[in-house]
Amino acid sequence: MIQEIKELQEKIASAVAALEFPVQPADLYDPIRYTLELGGKRMRPALALMGCSLFSRDLDAALKPALGVEVFHNFTLLHDDIMDNAPLRRNKPTVYSKWNTNVAILSGDVMFAESFRLVSEAPAQVLKPVIDVFLKAAIEVCEGQQWDMDFESRNDVSIPEYLNMIRFKTAVLLGASLQMGALCGGSSNEDAQLLYDFGCAVGVAFQIQDDVLDVYGDPDKFGKQVGGDIISNKKTWLKLRALEKANDEQLGQLTHYYSGAAFDPVEKVNSVRAIFDATGVKEEAETLMQQYLHEALDSLQQVNASASHKAILEVFARELMQRQF
Amino acid sequence: MIQEIKELQEKIASAVAALEFPVQPADLYDPIRYTLELGGKRMRPALALMGCSLFSRDLDAALKPALGVEVFHNFTLLHDDIMDNAPLRRNKPTVYSKWNTNVAILSGDVMFAESFRLVSEAPAQVLKPVIDVFLKAAIEVCEGQQWDMDFESRNDVSIPEYLNMIRFKTAVLLGASLQMGALCGGSSNEDAQLLYDFGCAVGVAFQIQDDVLDVYGDPDKFGKQVGGDIISNKKTWLKLRALEKANDEQLGQLTHYYSGAAFDPVEKVNSVRAIFDATGVKEEAETLMQQYLHEALDSLQQVNASASHKAILEVFARELMQRQF
DSSP states (O other): OOHHHHHHHHHHHHHHHTOOOOSSSHHHHHHHHHHHHTOOOOHHHHHHHHHHHTTOSOTHHHHHHHHHHHHHHHHHHHHHHHHTTOOEETTEEOHHHHSOHHHHHHHHHHHHHHHHHHHTTSOGGGHHHHHHHHHHHHHHHHHHHHHHHHHHTOSOOOHHHHHHHHIIIIIHHHHHHHHHHHHHTTOOHHHHHHHHHHHHHHHHHHHHHHHHHHHHSOHHHHOSOTTHHHHTTOOOHHHHHHHHHOOHHHHHHHHHHTSSOOOOHHHHHHHHHHHHHHHTHHHHHHHHHHHHHHHHHHHHHHSSSOHHHHHHHHHHHHHHHTOOO | OOHHHHHHHHHHHHHHHTOOOOSSSHHHHHHHHHHHHTOOOOHHHHHHHHHHHTTOSOTHHHHHHHHHHHHHHHHHHHHHHHHTTOOEETTEEOHHHHSOHHHHHHHHHHHHHHHHHHHTTSOGGGHHHHHHHHHHHHHHHHHHHHHHHHHHTOSOOOHHHHHHHHIIIIIHHHHHHHHHHHHHTTOOHHHHHHHHHHHHHHHHHHHHHHHHHHHHSOHHHHOSOTTHHHHTTOOOHHHHHHHHHOOHHHHHHHHHHTSSOOOOHHHHHHHHHHHHHHHTHHHHHHHHHHHHHHHHHHHHHHSSSOHHHHHHHHHHHHHHHTOOO
């Protein structure tokens, strides 16, 4: 990671660590501290500060909204983990499994409120547009999660539908982070919109990468159960594309393993992965990621800001494509 | 209900009915429409408009934030019903029981976001203070719900702790509604604060009334299961005060019925109600409500606004004390 991004991430890490929450009620605020201390890449606030840095040297103008996006993101993970029955997140028990569902619902609600509070610390002259960008994305993230859940019980999910779902569930918040940061830094609406487009395209690529890592990731680095999506029959880009490309024998096997019957998890993951290998969907996914990356860089190129600052965003996007966790 | 309040409530009813949400994803937005169509007293938006009307003829300045508070309130009910395992609300199935828990979590989250979107339509010159008032109350409402749940497993809850809990869970949002409305109408900070104090005191009285109605309400009018708090062993003002006032025999009976063992619900409700009657806690609760009402009216009196407008708020508060549902 280049020096500038490292510095932004350190700035964010110390700002997240400095966030203060009341001690009581403990079951409301302990889960929030626990969640925020689990770490994570802090990608969204980094993007917000990068968005700001293209137009202003005063990164503090975007710091609180950047933190707001990070708190919001962690809130969505907290509620998603309930809905997805996910026992682990970043190798640690999720809030609902460590405490209980009610605690996870309510501490999530407070995190959502705290994220609004942080976002509403945006500079007065851009407060309304920053809130508008944030809330549009927040609502779309919820819509994406709903589509994701709806897909579980559907057998006719198309790849365009899937890409639209991950755009809402993951990508728009990356775009919104950049857009909010840019607005805080005094950008024009046009440049903020171009950065939103850049972030969305990077975000879709990021999520496809996530699907790939779930199957092909290094268990020590990934932080989640490798093959978890296969075990839970989750519709991912790899699965949907493999179903399209499979020959009769492969299709029979996929149908067998995704039937909902109980299987030995290791056998299931290995068998499905073998079909993914044979159909070449991993390589196709990587090609698709590159297409999104190019789309992103096209938008970035049009932003009216210094090339050296834009280069940092380009490096950030390229490194995301090569991440292993 | 006097004419002015009726008109405000009609204005709100049609504004709530005019709120538009997307059709898809259906499991996200149908529960929101369902919840908002269930009705309710629309007390909070009415208070917001009344707060505004003390200082301005332009009630539209407060309309969107007023709706935001109503949507927020309905969001909290939606999530509380999951946590409280409540099958009915306003005589209709609750969202989590009609759909499922995941639907209730996520459509609640979107309602919260929508409430913030409406609040952020406050006039630009008071946007930040209105948001601050809203979020402070929103967070306190969550804290109140957490205290309420914490109390379930505690046997040493004091009456002051209980009153503080209902202040957070119920009262602060009534106060905040008035304060937000006043600010939208151009009030001074001092007057907005006095109206907050008025609303909080009315809100505590309102919740004590709710505890009384749960036991003594008319089943046809109340809209919830009468005696529900007794059946679920809920700590209410009546229960806590009865435990303080009970003689040895009554205490034995209360301990018996609140032991957590299974009882015939009708027998349990009738037996506990008989002890409430014998210890006179209903009358004490009504005296306490009057004290809060006087406290509220003291604050109202200090507000620098026309007596005729303030009289409407006084009537509203007095009628709340006499409500039967």
